[in-house]
Amino acid sequence: MKNILKVLLISLITLTIVINSPFAYSQDTTTSGNKIDGFPVILNDETLFVIQKNTGSFSAEERAETITNRLKKFAENNSLSLDSLKIQPLNDTNTSTIVSDDKILITLTEEDAKAAGKTIQELTTQYLEKIRESVAQYRSERTLQSRILAAIYTLVASISIGLIFKIINVIFPYSYRIIDRLQETHIPGFRLQNIELLSSQKVAKYLISFLKFIRVVCYLTVFYVYIPLVFSFFPITRGLSYKLFKYLFAAIQLTWLGFINYIPNIFIISLIITITYYTIRFTKFIFTEIEEGDLSFPGFYREWAMPTYNIALFLIIALGLVFVFPYLPGSNSPAFRGVSVFLGILFSLGSTSAVANTVGGIILIYTRSFQIGDRVQIGDIIGDVEEKTILVTRIRTPKNVLVTLPNSTVLNSNVVNYSASSRDTGIPLILHTTITLGYDVPWRKVYQALLDAAADTEHILDQPAPFILQTSLDDFYVSYELNAYTDRTIKIPLVYSELHEHIQDRCNEADIEILSPHYRAMRDGNQTTIPANYLPSDYQAPGFRIEH
Structure with a gap:
């Protein structure tokens, strides 16, 4: 029922358009042509013949327009029969006319005949036959029977377009459902090496969108053909x-x-x-x-x-x-x-900043400053390189904070790479830490305690062996720097923490008090700071000297 109503609605709208068409469109009686090819005489939207020559003060264009208007009036007047159309014989002016009840419709001259390559009698007879055929067709198409037949054709065309729309509405949704069912099994995605450019779901979505576009195009095409087809019936x-x-x-x-x-x-x-x-x-x-x-x-x-x-x-x-x-x-x-x-x-x-970052990214590639996974320090940021693109570098800090640095910033900063030496040359990274102890602690004893602490620490390598440097001899204490090798650069904070723990344990076991002593300038009555093994066996601390 709903489809029938749609067909009837389409037919009604079409008939309304056609009925009101005389107000929007009428037969074009203006002639379009040129002086060489001539100007057409038109009836029922059909060119009957052309006028190429002037007659007296009338131009060829004016003659064609006048003849067109006369023929249209004759065709619309059903009281005038086709038998009334006759050719008047030649007169002294070498012209021939076609008349209807003594009303002149068209006048032809010898110049018209020469332009057509015929005699004036042949040309007039030919034009008369064309006029009769065109007028007969004009009148037959405007009878009540023809109008009813045109309305029937319109109804048939409307039913046809309804069926076509119905077929379109069945085929395309069915195609959508097929694509939905096949998107996981038979519709592949697009990949570039290991990068998925388009998943199968997106490919299916784009296919459905394309089919929807084709569906709209089909609707518009069918409708565009339908309207002129119906118009051609009237x-x-x-x-x-x-x-x-x-x-x-x-x-x-x-x-x-x-x-x-x-x-x-x-x-x-x-x-x-x-x-x-x-x-x-x-x-x-x-x-x-x-x-x-x-x-x-x-x-x-x-x-x-x-x-x-x-x-x-x-x-x-x-x-x-x-x-x-x-x-x-x-x-x-x-x-x-x-x-x-x-x-x-x-x-x-x-794109000024983008170009700067791109150039910076390219330079960083060829300077080999760092690679993915390296432990680096860029400015105040310390962490592991997690991503390295043409525009930015991303670093994950030991606190699990992801920092994004533009490549132009990285290029203008000092980059400290803790992993490059071990990766490229096989020489592990040296970790170092410093403690200060008084002169009263034997340095050999300190060395042993620090080396034992390094040996107890996980991720400190045995080879190359750790070593100690005395970096300074200050007024009251000595600075001892412990240097130890490690190949686990990503665990530097943990290694340092564990090393400091073992240094405290080993110093406590050796009765070494970790402090930096300071002395006043009063030595009388105080123990010397020289280690005991350097003093005589009968050494005693001097007493206080008091002078009167």
Whole structure:
């Protein structure tokens, strides 16, 4: 029932448009032509013949317009029969006329006959037959029977378009459901190496969106064909129908001719794309071999391979686009050039910091300042390098804080890498810590306690062996620096903490008090600070000396 109502509604709207069409559109009685080809005489939106010559003060255009108006009035007057159309014989002025009840419809001269390449009798007879046929058709199409038949055709066309819409509404939703069912099994995603560019769900979503677009195009195409088709059933709108079909065919023809003329450019673009594609594949093969160590060049490190390939990829694609650009449709149009210049200026003004960060990222790659996983210090930030992109570097601190640094900032800062030495040369990192003890503690005893503390600490290497340096002899104490090797740079804070714990334990076991003694300038009655093993066995601290 609902579909029937839709068909009836479409038919009613169409009939309303057609009925009101005389107010919006009437037969075009103006003539369009030129002096060479002539000006057409039109009836029922059909050109009967053309007028090429002037007659007296009347131009060919004026003659064609006048004849068109006379024929239209004759056709609309049903009281005038076709038998009333007659040819008057030649007169002294060498003219021939077609009349109806002594009313002149058209006058032909010898010049008209010469322009048509016929005698004036033959030309007049030919025009008379055309006029009779056109008037007969004009009147038959405007009878009640023809109008009813046109309404029936309209109803049939409306039912047909309803069925077509129904088929479209069945086919496309069914296609959507099929895509939804197949998206996990038969619709693959798009991947570039290990990077998923489009998942299968997104591919299915884009396919459904494309089908929805095709569905709308089908609706519009069917409706555009339907309206001129219905208009062609009614004589008062047939001219508009012809124009609509003419526009459609002209657009199709223009598109097709444009495509045919563009085929050479398509071949050139395809050739450029093919060359670019295989150049990229060859370049990738070379840099992959370098990364895997199968191919090497002096001074070119393996970790440079993929970043260099990405730079080469960008340059190859950019060069390919430069070659393709002149062959793109509309590339020579002022609008296309204006948009290109505008986008270039916009990019230049808005990408200053981005360009600086990009250049900084490229320089950091080739300076080999750090790699992913290295423990580094950049400015006041200490942590492990977690991500290294062309624009930013991300560092995770020991407190699990993720810090993002622009590459331009990294490039302008001092970078301390705690992992590079162990990774590149095999020489582990040296951790060092300093304690200060008085001169009364034997230095050999201090050495042993510190070395034992280093040996007790996890992640401190036995080889190379730890060592101790006396970094200063101050007024009241000595500075002892313990140096120990480790290859676990990511655990530096934990290693330091554990080392300090063991230093305290070993010093306490050796009766070494960790402090920095200070003395007043009063030595009488005090024990000397020289270690006991350097003093005589009968040494006693002097008493206080008091003078009167």
